Amino acid sequence: MELEGSGRRVLEVLVPHLSKVVPGKPKTYLGYKYVHEALGLTYLGPAWGESLKKQGLASLADWTYENDLPGITGIIISTGSYEPGKGYFKLFGKDEGDYPWWAEEVRRSKDFNWSPYIQDEFDLKPVDLSSPDREDITVSIIIRDSKLSVKVKALNNECQICSLALEMPAGKKYAEAHHIQPLGEPHNGPDVIENMICVCPNHHAMLDYGAIKLHSENIASKQGHAISEQFIEYHNKNVYQP
């Protein structure tokens, strides 16, 4: 059984927090409401725990149980009782209040390598600074999250203009892929790797707004990712505003 999207997103909130969790000390665990808000979910009621269950918590718990993995959902607790929901003990066939077992699951969760189950580096979604409104942002994310942009980011690992890679929680790094001759009207640039550059958010904004010129000799190049001069010329002529 694969871990589906909403469950994986809950896992992604939990894993970076494991280093701060002390097994048997629920005050170091995470509240239902905290996780709910960290994910930006819509409150479905009737309580934070119930709402979170419907939006990933239950699917993550089921997945850990079915795959014989540590019961990581035990680090999500009610901040009133400092205990996980009854369903947590029940799912694993334990008596409600089997605290030694619970602490052991938390300890196993801390020791376990969850990285194969959460997303890779360079997968954070970029915000499209050039979009005039939020409607357009959704559309741009779909385009930018293409296989090609993931490839461009993976090949370069950092801004090709200034070498910056932003350090994010859980050892993730962040950079963005930019189409040098922009996609869509009026530029109609192609979605090909030769038209793409991996940049930091600052340089992405500057390129989107035409604030800087591009010079191929100043762009760090990586094997497998050649930027075509014709797109650089297009940017300098049609996007760049002196």
Ligand SMILES: [Zn+2]
């Ligand atoms: Zn940069």
